[in-house]
Amino acid sequence: MDITFLLNGEVVSLTGVSPTMTLLDWLRETRHLTGTKEGCNEGDCGACSVMISDDQGHRALNGCILFLPQINGKSVTTVEGLSAPDGSLHPVQQTMIDHHGSQCGFCTPGFAVTMATDHLNGATDHDTQLAGNLCRCTGYAPIIRAAKAAEAAPVPAHLRNLKLPDGLKSSGGPAQPDGGGQPPATSRPTTTDELARWYADHPDATLIAGATDVGLWVTKQFRDLGPVVFLNQIPDLRGITDGGDHWRIGAATT
Numbered sequence: 001m002d003i004t005f006l007l008n009g010e011v012v013s014l015t016g017v018s019p020t021m022t023l024l025d026w027l028r029e030t031r032h033l034t035g036t037k038e039g040c041n042e043g044d045c046g047a048c049s050v051m052i053s054d055d056q057g058h059r060a061l062n063g064c065i066l067f068l069p070q071i072n073g074k075s076v077t078t079v080e081g082l083s084a085p086d087g088s089l090h091p092v093q094q095t096m097i098d099h100h101g102s103q104c105g106f107c108t109p110g111f112a113v114t115m116a117t118d119h120l121n122g123a124t125d126h127d128t129q130l131a132g133n134l135c136r137c138t139g140y141a142p143i144i145r146a147a148k149a150a151e152a153a154p155v156p157a158h159l160r161n162l163k164l165p166d167g168l169k170s171s172g173g174p175a176q177p178d179g180g181g182q183p184p185a186t187s188r189p190t191t192t193d194e195l196a197r198w199y200a201d202h203p204d205a206t207l208i209a210g211a212t213d214v215g216l217w218v219t220k221q222f223r224d225l226g227p228v229v230f231l232n233q234i235p236d237l238r239g240i241t242d243g244g245d246h247w248r249i250g251a252a253t254t
Contacts, residue, residue: 001186003072006164007031008081017068019186019228020218024048024063027078035079035109036063039134041219043212046133049110051077051117053162058121060114060132065215067208069188069230075162079109082116084156091153092116095146103138111135115147120155124148185227192236195229202227209237209252 004013024041027033027050039047041064048063053075082090092115095101102108111133118129126147135143185202189195199205205227208214217223231237237252 001069001188003069004164005071005073006075006162008077009158009162011164014068019067019069019230020225021068022064022215022219023050023066023068023071023076026068027063033078033080036113037106037109038064039106039110040064042216044134045107046110046114047107049113049133051075051113051120051162053077055163058117058162060117062132064219065211067211067215067218067230069186070208070211070232072188072233073164075164077113077116077159077162079113082112082159084158088156090116090119090156090159091150092119092146095149096143099142099146099149101138101143101146104136107133107135107138111143115150116159118147119150119153120159124151187227187229188233189229189231190233190235192234195231195234198229202229205229207231210254 001017001019002013002015003017004011006012024036024038027036028038036050037047039045043062043065046062049060050063050066052059052061052066052071054073082093089097090112092112096108096112096115101111111130114130114133118124118126123129126144130140130143130147185205187195187198187202187205189198199207206214206225207229209231214225217225231252234252237250239250240253241248
């Protein structure tokens, strides 16, 4: 499977991607961007938080259970991409220093990425927004103070347009091997009709939406999933519709 995405503002194209290689493993082992940490490796602690940006907005997600094909056509910002090209710190990085929001530092990159995502979205309900990030030594009070102190700061210019150009969403630039093996049968349909045709030929395939459960089958149980199909690029599987006497909830609705 081939994918193209933005990584800290740089267009990256990969070919022959193993469909169950996690974004976290690729960042650390292939790109050597080790600021993103592996903590629980099951989507609970937030040490692996990365900012994912697309047409639906900006979200802080767990890189440890996010498979590479799920980021196709999106923008990925890691902790290394928060500071400006000239080295100027992101406002949340500076306020974390000013308010002593870091002690051992292991969780700090994940907190900084989540805080930068909230800052970009203008979110100020910090207790809620940071609920997915765990800190075991600093305590949350200085971290919350740091988030509040950064609220009024302007969004850095390099984070204002985190979108892959439309012409590159399916391909772009010379491809790079991702370091994985030959992938099994894999599909990334864009319509339910495409999904139905492919699934009829691969009835034993694993359907992957958010991967919040399937991700653990790989990271904790080391399963070989065999054929897989990703549902995250099918628009009519998302959203909730009020039909008057019924509700229609798409199977890929968050």
